[in-house]
Amino acid sequence: MVEQEFQQKTKTLIDSLKSICANYGLGNDGNEFKIITQTFLYKFLNDKFAFEAKKLDDNIAKADKWEEALAAMSEDDLDMLQLQMGGDTARLKPQHFISYLFSQQNAPDFAKLFDDTLIDIAITNNDVFAVKTDGGAKVVLFDRISQYIADDSKRDAFCRAIINKLVEFSFERIFTQKFDFYATIFEYLIKDYNSNSGGKYAEYFTPHAVARIMAEILVPQDQRGTVRNVSCYDPSAGSGTLLMNVAHAIGENRCSIYTQDISQKSSNLLRLNLILNNLVHSIPNVIQGNTVLHPYHVESTKDGKELKRFDYIVSNPPFKLDFSDFRDELDSKENKERFFAGIPKIKPKDKDKMEIYQLFLQHIIASLKPSGKAAVVVPTGFITAQSGIDKKIREHLVKNKMLAGVVSMPSNIFATTGTNVSILFIDASNDGDVVLVDASNLGEKVKDGKNQKTVLTPAEEQKIIDVFNAKEAVDDFSVAISYDDIEAKNYSLSAASTLMSKSNMSISPQNSFPERCRPLPAT
Template structure:
């Protein structure tokens, strides 16, 4: 009941913030998502601080107003209290609290006070909560939100409207909830801001079905609790859906997250996702930058190697403006299968996913595992860079298998996708699953998408992890068999061909043959008549 109650309260808060933005002319504005996500984060950090303070100090827990109890503490006691708090809790001063701003809302220049408060929180917590770019610059936690309102006379009222919504309830009782609660809230928070808007680097929200299947296969149930002190990487992280699922499967305190993504918006959303999911310790590893051109995570001059890698990279993208920079000696090992050439036409269809896939293979530990979303056409490629990558995986025995997903599993793209599972230490059979006939079609706005049921998801996971062969669904094959099929990873090519036999009497057989022969005689007669008519028509043609 607590989860449902607070899920609704949280969604109401998000909707209220969107309504405030709309009332002040920021509805569907490019800056709306910054305001909504940053205000939500401020609320979350304030209430998390209260939750942790009450756990550590009975006086604060029993006080009618916890803020007043904190204000009454000496500076030394307050410092000691904050030192005892976990690394996931922001360091706040009494003047940072929502209740303090609420009490000051009628003061002159309230918008400036509101903005100054957010900026001071960002500065105070910059070492822990700042996201870095690949050049080392830090992206702070908050902006001055009132400055998105161009009419300066309306800024005070805008900030008053926000602060009045933030005092209506506290998040404190939901901090005992688990991953699924925050995944639902995060998806609701960003659902209007993380869609394909047609830009050069458009973010796609990876469906939770895909993310769950990846996590359950990479970290099976029987390994939960035994995996610890591992690194998880996504070189095209987006808002972090894939990584959150894997981290949850491993245990948030048993893994460290590493990411890179070219989008500033995605990196900020990922930071929020890490904060919501008790992964603040990994924020210093979140990098905004171009992974293909400037991979950030390295051990010395070599690429850093990871235990787990997940990715849903962009499939096709025009990278002709930096393609020549990739063709260098230092990238020979990383892009072992080659770099796509620049076509004369349709440069936006350059296969950039092949670069991400090669980067992932090169970034994997010798005992590492990876799961990558690829266009289904990749798994049957018999020429070019795609086939060279497939050959590399087979020759080096680095495959766990493939799950071919139903069409329209992504509502934002019509491309059929498969999940490629890489296991750098698998010298046994490879599992190929054809799930293309599963799921049901549903409307998603103007688009149609396919949704897998919970039972269908579990069926895919179970047959893959058990390396089970099920008619028309899955098959376990050897590396030699894959090589014989020119490295194709399409399950259908390995299914047994079925020939159905029906017992009939000699009389029934003779009757069937008579019917077939009569039909053929009829067709042959029609063909001869048609041949005669065509010759007759041709003979009648005259030159004029």
């Protein structure tokens, strides 16, 4: 009941902030998402500080106005209190509190006071909360919000409207909630700002069904609680949906997140997602930059620098993108091992169809620990291409016995693209059978704005997860197949064609097709 109440209050707050932006001419403006997400973050950090302070000090907890009790503390006592707080709690001063700004809202130049407060919070917390670029610059928590109002005379009123909304209720009672609550809130918060309408480096919001399937297969239920001190990486992280699901499966305090993404907007949204999900300790590992050209996460060795290796990697990379402006820089001695299958050629007449996912996929394989696991969204054409880089990558995975399987998803699982997708599961230590699942006939078609998408039911999601994890062969749905049989099939990873071949074999016993598709013994 408390969760539903606060979920509604939180959504109402977000809607109110969007309404304020619209009233001041910023509705659908390019800067609206900065105002909404940063204001929401300020509110969240303020209330989290109050929650932690009250847990640590009975006098603050019992005070009619906790802010006044904190303001009355000596500087040394306040420093000691903040030292006892967890690393995911921002360091705030009494003049940073929402209640203080609310009391000062009629002061001259209120917009300047509001902006100065946010900037001071950003500076005070720069070491923990700043996102880095691949060049080493730090992207701080907050901008000067009032600068986005073109008319100087309206800035004070705009900031007053915001502070009056922020003071209306407190998040304090929901800080005991878990991932699912914050995942819902985060999705609602960014739903208008994370779409494929942003041009060349647009962000795509990965459907939760895809994220959950990835997490449940990478970290099965029977391994929950046993996995600890592991690294999780996404080289094209977006706003972090995939990583949040994997971190939740492992346990937020049992893993460290590493990311890189070329989009500054995505990196800022990812930072917010980490804060909401008790993963503040990983913010220093969030890098804004070009992973393909300048991979940031590297380690020093006696022979120089090499890619950092990770325990878990998840990714929904861009499929097709014009990278002709830096393609030649990739074709170097240093990148020969990383891009072992080759670098896609420039397509002079259709540069936007250059297969950049092939670069990300090779980078992921090169970034995996010898015992590591990965799950990557790929265009379904990748699993059957009979020549070129796609086939070379599949050959590499088979010959090095580092393939767990493939799940071919229904069409339109992403509302924003008509491309059919599959999830490629890599397991660098799998020397057993490979699971191929054809889930293309599952799901229900629904309208999502102007687009149509396919939605899986919870039971369908669970069927995919259970069959894959059990390496189970199910008629017209899945097969378990050996590496030798995949090689004999010309390295095709298509469940549908394998199932059809199996069906033909049962009709014609004399058929000499070499694959051996069979269920494993029950465990």
